[in-house]
Amino acid sequence: MRMSQGVEWALHCCLNLAWIAAPVPASRLAALYDLPPAYLNKQLQALVRAGICESIPGPRGGFRLAGTLDEVSLLDVVVALEGPEDAFRCTSILAAGPGGAPDANYPDSCAISLSMRRAELAWRRELAARSLADVSDDVLRHAPDAADRVRAALTN
């Protein structure tokens, strides 16, 4: 089980975008961290589809945050890139077993499925409780000049 690498990239990019007023093209964000530009662009597209970012085409265009950092949770970014489905997916194998009812709703009744879902719910709750603004605050508390450095690097 492995989360898409785009999640990490997107989170860093969102923070950087919040620290910059003007739109930033994907190619420049990619140059910051030595990432493949076209692929990073693909991930940012997903953020646009989710309403987290806005895209501006043409010269002086690029991506920018649609709202403010406190309106976006870690869960929002994860769902935007990974989709809304759970990692554990009940395939209702009990239906084929002894005493199994083909039309029973096993994802909602099987004890195993419920336990796994409860654990994922705890994960999602933790992600939803933490906004990008919280993360940004942590970063700036630990390295107050981080935003300035990013601004300097992105506005060359």
Next chain:
Amino acid sequence: MRMSQGVEWALHCCLNLAWIAAPVPASRLAALYDLPPAYLNKQLQALVRAGICESIPGPRGGFRLAGTLDEVSLLDVVVALEGPEDAFRCTSILAAGPGGAPDANYPDSCAISLSMRRAELAWRRELAARSLADVSDDVLRHAPDAADRVRAALTN
């Protein structure tokens, strides 16, 4: 992000094995739920490597639980099949960014990595707190004859 299907199979199999005294071959467990026998065997091998199950070769052989259900948590089974690594993996992209230190331990210092790890920790804690005995109790409370039905199906 998708968890291996083997986790679901292994959890169901562990419960069934606990309800049966004698070793059960993988082929019979697979027949219960219409699963590919050889592939299920592969998953059970992972449980053996993790010390959750024991395997007995030869006729009248098969798999059985190494200990009791309350000694095995959901996390144990997940780790046995998925490995110990986190789903979110910090690749230290900050090291290549402005003000990045190539030798800094970013997985332990980057605010994004820490937040994601905290969420996964909540998930793991929930999984570790729930033993297979708890799940079995839930099953038998909801369907008291489940163990009998499995016993009847497996001891044909």
Next chain:
DNA sequence: GTGAGGATACTCGGATAAGCGTTGTCCGAGTGCCGACGG
């Protein structure tokens, strides 16, 4: 000097290939069972 028009360069966006992990399959090594055989 000023406004219009067009070429241009830059952006996103989706369609199109490679890499890798999960899924699935196969055959060999080992082991206990069962029957045959000799005492």
Next chain:
DNA sequence: CCGTCGGCACTCGGACAACGCTTATCCGAGTATCCTCAC
């Protein structure tokens, strides 16, 4: 009748392919900019 031996069937275990998703790349559609030119 009882002990021993050999064949056998059954099991796990690891090595070997197929599929699907993540990763990566490319080119086209659209747009703001800037230069040129006519008035």
